[in-house]
Amino acid sequence: MQDVTNLWFMKVIAQYGSPDYFFTQYFRVNETSRLNRTILSSITENDTGRPVFAQMIGESIPDLVRTAKELCTYNIAGVDLNMGCPAPRIYRKNVGGGLLREPEKVDKILAELRQAVQDKPLTVKMRVGFENTDTFYEILDIINRHNIDLLSLHGRTVKDMYHGVVKYDLIADAVKRVDCPVLANGNIHSATTALEVLENTGAAGVMVGRWAIGNPWIFNQIRQALRSEPITPVPLVEVRNYIERLWQTPSKDNFPVQSRLGYLKMFLNYIALLVDAEGHFLRLMRKTSTELELFNLCDSVLLSDSTKTLALAPYLGL
Structure with a gap:
């Protein structure tokens, strides 16, 4: 989460029970970009004991490739491409969720990134569409074509922002359609919700964002629920x-x-x-x-x- 998941917040969260993986804030990628040193510190100075994926946002293929290769020289769990950010200032630049309007561009980006990222997992974070879900299945097929290693899928459109019903049925469709594991994202606000979503979608796991801010104990609570244990109350x-x-x-x-x-x-x-x-x-x-x-x-x-x-x-x- 931009402006949230910096090194300091990762360390705070780790005191209550870390997620299995962290994702950095996104590295902005363009013709003049260089790796943001503050974001990079969440990789190079991270002592939480959890793997960290380096997240990128951009649409310039040569610069995404350049940045991905540079990130792969660090101790990262993998390279993640953001195709889901719903902030208007972001998608108006045709990056983040804005890419979902152009499947052909997504195809070209993922083809080049897959060639560049061979020794690390290449992952994608996206939503079910921009304004509607017209391109959803086409982009899922592109994900398959380029052997993406993990898909994090938020069950709302970009224009939905963080409001409205999460389309968990489309996440279930993605689980059946793509060859890689899928993390279900969108309104995972409790351990009970996490279990329901896992059961209803068949996803390999859940991605928790905003609700970890309010409840940093949520990752341990989800683990307790998965083990059918009572959830420990937090005074x-x-x-x-x-x-x-x-x-x-x-x-x-x-x-x-x-x-x-x-x-x-x-x-x-x-x-x-x-x-x-x-x-x-x-x-x-x-x-x-x-x-x-x-x-x-x-x-x-x-x-x-x-x-x-x-x-x-x-x-x-x-």
């Missing part, structure tokens, strides 16, 4: 400790307090949905304007009752 005092870790970003000394507050609130938007089923914490959190106000609110909500635990499914009323 809200542990959530308060997690928020403190998020606040103590390594760049805090060079990060203005108001900017840090805004950054923390981005995380709290997801945490709050699992803390308070009525949405009061979320509303009040958004109104705070100082560090003291915010942490006083967190203390009053998260430390007032030691018996309260993090919800196993989010409140989605806002």
Whole structure:
């Protein structure tokens, strides 16, 4: 997740139970691009013990090939091409989810990348379409043609963004159609949801994005559910400790307090949905304007009752 899954956040997540794999933020690739050193550090300085895929976003074939070859000189699990980012500023440049409008371009890109990436897995992250699903099956066939090693599939279109129904039936179709393993993505907000999606789609696994921000314990909870074990409750005092870790970003000394507050609130938007089923914490959190106000609110909500635990499914009323 751009602006989220940096080295620091990977290390924070690892304290609660890492995913099987991490994916970096995307390296922007164009004619003048060079590897972003900050993103690269999530590969070269990663001590979480988990493999890391290097994610690229771009549409210039020579530069994607150049970047992929350079990334392969590092200790990566594989090279991942982003064909799913739904941000308008991204798809308007015909990258990310914008590529789904041009199957012929996708065919050319994957052909060249497959030639360039021979000793590492080549993976693709995509959605079921741009505005509709007209190109979906054609692109799945292109994935097969170029022997892609792993497909991460979000069951919404680019224009859906993060709203609307996730088309898990299309993920199930992809599982049957492509030769590589498929990770199901889209609204995997709990261990129960993960198991339901795995059962209904036949996917090899799930990819968890935004909901890991609100519940970094989710990966361990999914493992517990897969073993048919009870899910261990997370006391809200542990959530308060997690928020403190998020606040103590390594760049805090060079990060203005108001900017840090805004950054923390981005995380709290997801945490709050699992803390308070009525949405009061979320509303009040958004109104705070100082560090003291915010942490006083967190203390009053998260430390007032030691018996309260993090919800196993989010409140989605806002």
